[in-house]
Amino acid sequence: MPALEAELTVPPATHSRFAGSIHFDFGVIPGGYAWLFPKKNHLSAGILARGRQAKKLQPNLLHYLENNGLSRETDIRSIRLHPIPCRPHRRNRYADSRGLIVGDGTGLVDPVTGEGIYYALKSAHIAALALKRHLKHGRPLALYDRMLKREIEPEVLRADVLARILYGCPTISNHMLRRYGDKIGAKHVAVYLGDLTYQELYAYVLSLKGFAYLLRPRHKTRRRA
């Protein structure tokens, strides 16, 4: 999932226009989102997308900035492309007898937002426990693989299903967000605050009235002769 990030130097009046707000704008690009928020002396903006849209990040970011009134007055100080290694899969292996991997290397980043600091710290913490057990008690290093599959992977796999619905099925997700956007948004924030898990958010979204109907398998109807 590539992300294009820009740092913008803007006049103080423009900077204060964005003070105290963080924008996450879905729908700016199919399969992803754009962000815009102030840092101490400049603005940070960016865009990321899954799939084919990833080739169109730059024109979409410039268009997004223009829509936020950041065209002529903006000095783009730096613009950089970063890979976000978002590839959760049950068959991933995180350790063997020779070593273990942590952080972005595991592919365990949040598939909805591309954020990975929380999971990077969590995997590092689990790695430290696994190493301690290995060095002190001779437990196999490969146990780390099982610990990650229990502690982090289920969360990321559930989040990945939600991301696939959000980005891959815009008709369904637009319909659901129009109806339940406030509630889903509040629960998503609770996930970030650590008060809810992605597994609980997933169960909530699937329990919403009409959702199972929208996701039902559609049988092809035979064409009339």
Ligand SMILES: Cc1cc2nc3c(=O)[nH]c(=O)nc-3n(C[C@H](O)[C@H](O)[C@H](O)COP(=O)(O)OP(=O)(O)OC[C@H]3O[C@@H](n4cnc5c(N)ncnc54)[C@H](O)[C@@H]3O)c2cc1C
């Ligand atoms: C534009 C952008 C914005 C992001 N914003 C957020 C955010 O708001 N919140 C969030 O949670 N996540 C965010 N992320 C994701 C987050 O940055 C990563 O998930 C997180 O930094 C992963 O930590 P890490 O330690 O695994 O890897 P990194 O932070 O990438 O650290 C790896 C380090 O290893 C070094 N290194 C690489 N190769 C070698 C080598 N051969 N020898 C020695 N050193 C080496 C690198 O220089 C680097 O310092 C963002 C990512 C991008 C690209």
